[in-house]
Amino acid sequence: MYNNYVETNPFHVMVKPAGAACNMACRYCFYLNKKNIYPKSDFKMNEKVLELFIRQYIEAQPEQTVTFAWQGGEPTLMGIEFFQKAVQLQNKYVSVDENIKTKQKNINNIIQTNGILLNDEWCSFFKKNNFLIGLSLDGPEEIHNSYRKDIEGNGTFKKVMEAVQLLKKHNVEFNILTSVHAENENQPRRVYRFLRDTAEARHIQFIPIVETDIGNADQVKRFSVTAKGYGRFLSKVFNEWVRRDVGSVFIQLFDVALAAWLGYNPGLCSFSEVCGNMLALEHTGDVYSCDHYVDSNHFLGNIAETHLGHLVSSPKQLQFGNLKRERLPQNCLECPVRFVCNGGCPKNRILKTSDGSPGRNFLCAGYKQFFNHIERAMNIMSEEWRAGRSPARVMSLL
Helix, strand or coil: CCCCCCCCCCCEEEECCCCCCCCECCCCCCCHHHHHHCCCCCCCCCHHHHHHHHHHHHHHCCCCEEEEEECCCCHHHHCHHHHHHHHHHHHHHCCCCCCCCCCCCEEEEEEEECCCCCCHHHHHHHHHCCEEEEEECCCCHHHHHHHCEECCCCECHHHHHHHHHHHHHCCCCEEEEEEECCCCCCCHHHHHHHHHHHCCCCEEEEEECCCEECCEEEEECCCCCCHHHHHHHHHHHHHHHHHHCECCEEEHHHHHHHHHHCCCCCCCHHHCCCCCCEEEECCCCEEECCCCCCCHHHEEEECCCCCHHHHHCCHHHHHHHHHHHHCCCHHHHCCCCHHHHCCCCHHHCCEECCCCCEEECCCHHHHHHHHHHCHHHHHHHHHHHHCCCCHHHHHHHC
């Protein structure tokens, strides 16, 4: 089993079993045009690639918990049988190997889905196999439907809300993934209250949409969130959350911020000092540095030819990860909130600093506003944590 065992640092792979194929045509989707890389493909990962990936991914992970993240496009287009086979192969390759003295590893599965195809059969499978679901929902109906339409141009809100009810019915654990863009950046409280009260979400991720125009790298498309709009959005959500929902609603960016205030490395690749440990695997077995960099310049190899562990620890990938830190402009190095954001995601570093240096993040103004806004509350929460008390006490202390 472990003939090709490669020791690496912990890493993650966003697996695209259906490539860029999708049953929706979201206006802001950055991945749909990746179909052009594989013009003759059927966009279906075959069983040979699936088995190679599962074996190599388990082999190369140094930690006892191995998390498989299935994304797209839309991964449910592969059908339940594909994921039944994936679980079967995970169970096959997770067993103890006495030659390298490993313990039985734990397997987690996460699927990021638009929810359109979910039904009782899917949800029963998710529950039985302990899948965590990331479900995309941008807010109330007219907000969600503004950009998230199916391939015929119809809004998808009602189908997504049906998926929410199905997940609840089967007691499947799920997170809500909410894109923040031009249509909802000015309605933060309405969006948050809808997610909390109507969708009854208890775990939420707010994802900023920043997409540049081809051939005009310092200009973003009209549906993108504005920097200051993103900062205001997060601040207004935080104002409500910190006074009534700490400990009952978990918002990824707020958790990341608290970790940074406590002195830990932020657990989100966008805010890590270096990157390169969040790769993308296409349906063909091709591996890329990141799912935001699926292009010829960031192609690392194919797992049928080179073990995944060698690809993730290759000089090319290590250089890719270190460039995030090495290319920080002086203004960022001196910034008082650098300890939280570390310059943000490299894909969004499209602006120049005040002294004309390249590498300023498009969202910089929003990050500064937000992180300065939450400083007092974060200081209280971190003090409570260090004292062995619940950070949720901040609600009564503010």
